[in-house]
Amino acid sequence: PSPDDPPYLRGLNAPQREAVLTLDGPVLVLAGAGTGKTAALTARLAHLLWTRRAYPSEILSVTFTNKAAREMRERVRHHVGDAVEGMPWLGTFHAIGAKMLRRHAELVGLQSNFTILDTDDQLRLLKQLIVANDLDEKRWPARQLGGLIDGWKNKGLTPDMLDAGEAEHFANGKGQALYQQYQDRLRALNACDFGDLLLHMLTILRTHRDVLAQYQQRFRYIMVDEYQDTNSVQYLWLRLLAQERKNICCVGDDDQSIYSWRGAQVENILKFEKDFPGAKVIRLEQNYRSTPHILAAAGAVIANNSGRLGKELWTEIDAGEKVRVIGVWDGPEEARRVGEDIERARIREGKSLDEFAILVRAQHQTREFEDRFIAIGLPYRIVGGFRFYERAEIRDALAYLRLVHQPADDLAFERIVNVPKRGLGDKAIAKIHMLARAEGIPLLAAAARILDTDELTPQARRALGSFVGDVARWSNLLKSSPERGEGPSQSDGGGGARQATTFESGRIGSLPHTELAQIILDESGYTAMWQADRTAEAAGRLENLSELVRAMEEYETLGAFLEHVSLVMDNENNADEPKVTIMTIHAAKGLEFDTVFLAGWEEGLFPSQRSLDEGGLASLEEERRLAYVAITRARRLATILHAANRRIYGQWTSSIPSRFVGELPKEHIEEESTMSGGASLWRANWSEHTDPFAHVGRGTGRGPGWQRAAAPSSTFTTAPKRVVENRGSAVSLGNKGRDDLSLGMRV
Numbered sequence: 235p236s237p238d239d240p241p242y243l244r245g246l247n248a249p250q251r252e253a254v255l256t257l258d259g260p261v262l263v264l265a266g267a268g269t270g271k272t273a274a275l276t277a278r279l280a281h282l283l284w285t286r287r288a289y290p291s292e293i294l295s296v297t298f299t300n301k302a303a304r305e306m307r308e309r310v311r312h313h314v315g316d317a318v319e320g321m322p323w324l325g326t327f328h329a330i331g332a333k334m335l336r337r338h339a340e341l342v343g344l345q346s347n348f349t350i351l352d353t354d355d356q357l358r359l360l361k362q363l364i365v366a367n368d369l370d371e372k373r374w375p376a377r378q379l380g381g382l383i384d385g386w387k388n389k390g391l392t393p394d395m396l397d398a399g400e401a402e403h404f405a406n407g408k409g410q411a412l413y414q415q416y417q418d419r420l421r422a423l424n425a426c427d428f429g430d431l432l433l434h435m436l437t438i439l440r441t442h443r444d445v446l447a448q449y450q451q452r453f454r455y456i457m458v459d460e461y462q463d464t465n466s467v468q469y470l471w472l473r474l475l476a477q478e479r480k481n482i483c484c485v486g487d488d489d490q491s492i493y494s495w496r497g498a499q500v501e502n503i504l505k506f507e508k509d510f511p512g513a514k515v516i517r518l519e520q521n522y523r524s525t526p527h528i529l530a531a532a533g534a535v536i537a538n539n540s541g542r543l544g545k546e547l548w549t550e551i552d553a554g555e556k557v558r559v560i561g562v563w564d565g566p567e568e569a570r571r572v573g574e575d576i577e578r579a580r581i582r583e584g585k586s587l588d589e590f591a592i593l594v595r596a597q598h599q600t601r602e603f604e605d606r607f608i609a610i611g612l613p614y615r616i617v618g619g620f621r622f623y624e625r626a627e628i629r630d631a632l633a634y635l636r637l638v639h640q641p642a643d644d645l646a647f648e649r650i651v652n653v654p655k656r657g658l659g660d661k662a663i664a665k666i667h668m669l670a671r672a673e674g675i676p677l678l679a680a681a682a683r684i685l686d687t688d689e690l691t692p693q694a695r696r697a698l699g700s701f702v703g704d705v706a707r708w709s710n711l712l713k714s715s716p717e718r719g720e721g722p723s724q725s726d727g728g729g730g731a732r733q734a735t736t737f738e739s740g741r742i743g744s745l746p747h748t749e750l751a752q753i754i755l756d757e758s759g760y761t762a763m764w765q766a767d768r769t770a771e772a773a774g775r776l777e778n779l780s781e782l783v784r785a786m787e788e789y790e791t792l793g794a795f796l797e798h799v800s801l802v803m804d805n806e807n808n809a810d811e812p813k814v815t816i817m818t819i820h821a822a823k824g825l826e827f828d829t830v831f832l833a834g835w836e837e838g839l840f841p842s843q844r845s846l847d848e849g850g851l852a853s854l855e856e857e858r859r860l861a862y863v864a865i866t867r868a869r870r871l872a873t874i875l876h877a878a879n880r881r882i883y884g885q886w887t888s889s890i891p892s893r894f895v896g897e898l899p900k901e902h903i904e905e906e907s908t909m910s911g912g913a914s915l916w917r918a919n920w921s922e923h924t925d926p927f928a929h930v931g932r933g934t935g936r937g938p939g940w941q942r943a944a945a946p947s948s949t950f951t952t953a954p955k956r957v958v959e960n961r962g963s964a965v966s967l968g969n970k971g972r973d974d975l976s977l978g979m980r981v
């Protein structure tokens with residue numbers, strides 16, 4: 235480092251500088267979380283512009299999210315100033331693919347103003363094709379076909395490239411023909427779906443040498459962040475574009491590959507050196523984000539995976555607090571505890587709410603936190619997804635409940651009259667509207683009345699008749715349900731007296747609103763609609779629906795619950811106000827927060843039940859990489875929570891802590907339980923498998939084997955050279971020849 239360094243180089247370490255300054259030839263930066271990969275990539279971009287090695291339009295720069303692209307643009311602007319007017323090729327694969335495709339659309343039979351279809355449009359189209367091919371849509375749902383087609387597109391396969399095995403998956407071999415018809419339809423509509431943005435461009439680059447040559451010339455430099463999560467089509471596309479100049483710099487971390495379910499192939503990072511012979515591989519080892527305890531915890535968990543490249547990580551950051559592992563009684567207590575901790579830190583330490591994040595494995599987990607934070611007035615934001623009550627399936631379900639509760643709710647009627655599809659066309663619905671307006675009556679009433687006329691086609695009449703009949707029946711059920719039902723008591727958290735059996739007993743003999751809700755969702759065909767759906771999101775939507783029914787339990791009546799929901803919906807957060815962030819681990823990739831809460835570390839939730847049931851070792855290892863990503867988002871403090879009880883699909887089940895909790899090294903965690911009893915039971919349960927806590931000291935009065943005696947407080951300061959054996963991976967607490975505190979960890 236010299237004082238003459240341009241601003242973007244200041245503070246970078248030697249290997250980071252190397253990544254920035256090695257401009258010619260292929261470069262792979264392979265390094266663990268928080269080592270400054272993204273920072274180096276950003277500096278490299280600034281350097282290319284500062285030194286005028288390339289015009290902004292000659293750099294192709296791929297980020298994983300639009301937000302990451304915005305941030306990178308802002309930082310570069312900060313370093314090199316406004317002279318940088320825009321970087322047209324800085325963005326996500328999709329954004330860049332769309333921009334390119336508009337220029338060459340005619341080469342794949344589109345016009346440059348083509349429409350990009352959303353998932354709903356895509357499904358409608360597929361459904362039409364399935365029906366036109368005389369297939370039973372129930373047996374062969376459009377969503378399944380959509381999922382297959384997305385998968386093929388992710389692999390870079392056009393219809394003519396499918397082998398027999400691939401197409402076999404749908405309608406006894408008709409998959410290929412349907413894929414072809416779908417592509418033809420899209421072309422006729424001058425439209426494409428998201429997968430096409432890259433697939434069409436790949437086809438063009440493969441078949442039009444002139445276009446390929448033009449882009450190979452144009453892009454003097456190519457840079458890719460989060461390279462471990464590129465899928466095949468993205469990989470093939472990059473490889474073509476980089477083949478001529480070979481100035482490609484990819485950064486990534488094989489341990490953070492968490493999108494294989496979307497076709498990402500971690501192998502891409504592993505074969506980089508083969509694809510680009512003579513590539514310079516740079517390893518970054520200093521972590522600038524997290525404390526040694528956090529790093530050691532994350533490193534020990536990921537060490538349980540096989541086939542890793544392995545990395546060295548150390549930090550100069552002070553030891554700080556150990557990773558906290560907190561056992562709570564149930565979900566509501568988990569949310570309450572996190573809320574309290576955040577409030578306390580905000581008051582005592584004067585921290586901004588922006589410094590806190592809650593990371594969950596599954597979308598439906600956000601609901602409990604949202605309800606709690608609304609109750610205590612703690613502002614929050616949901617990133618990378620909708621707030622729970624704003625999700626499509628929740629709004630649909632609520633519309634059913636609103637209509638049954640309040641038959642004049644026209645908005646609710648409109649939303650669900652044809653969801654799931656009942657064969658009511660726009661015409662029929664327009665007639666209902668007309669009658670309602672003419673008579674000044676609600677839509678539901680108009681719908682009932684129109685049945686007595688001959689306005690509708692027989693099919694529409696049958697469909698509407700059964701819908702109106704259903705709503706009437708549900709409304710009667712609601713009337714017969716007790717206004718003051720003996721709903722379950724609110725969870726009392728620490729008390730712990732409640733048990734699964736007594737929980738249900740107050741309801742016998744009457745129909746509680748939760749059961750009514752379940753009946754409505756089932757009888758309306760709404761649940762079945764999502765059950766028939768075989769895409770990855772469907773399971774999450776079904777979980778959300780169960781979570782909705784669960785949320786209702788905390789209210790005595792349907793009316794009280796709906797009132798709560800409208801208040802929640804109204805709770806529009808002030809945009810500039812600091813807020814706690816709630817999001818999935820997937821959405822948190824690349825981000826960092828001072829304080830991170832990792833909720834629901836229980837077997838069956840994290841790792842997910844699906845990964846345990848279906849995926850074998852590969853799925854489990856992907857879950858473990860998620861755990862690694864999750865822990866490494868924290869700068870200063872990570873808190874892992876697990877509940878002893880969860881309500882899943884209407885059943886209280888006792889859960890055991892995630893195996894990942896058992897993989898945390900004891901010297902880097904601080905355990906705590908808020909339970910006075912019961913803990914020993916599930917703790918014993920888990921111990922049967924691996925007994926990860928055999929080392930745990932016998933606590934006093936808190937259930938056997940739970941509370942750990944305070945460990946020596948200064949593992950780092952007193953024994954900097956000690957080598958600790960840790961599940962086969964040596965954690966060396968060396969000081970790297972520095973006076974300051976550091977942690978070296980070979981994992």
Ligand code: ATP
Pocket residue numbers: 245246247250265266267268269270271272273274487490521522523823824825826
């Ligand atoms: P991830 O794998 O999670 O994407 P990353 O390797 O991309 O992490 P960055 O996000 O680039 O890491 O950097 C992590 C943190 O370290 C950021 O706060 C960044 O500003 C800081 N940082 C990076 N390099 C340095 C450096 N040389 N000196 C000081 N801080 C740095």
Ligand code: MG
Pocket residue numbers: 271272273824
């Ligand atoms: Mg990064």
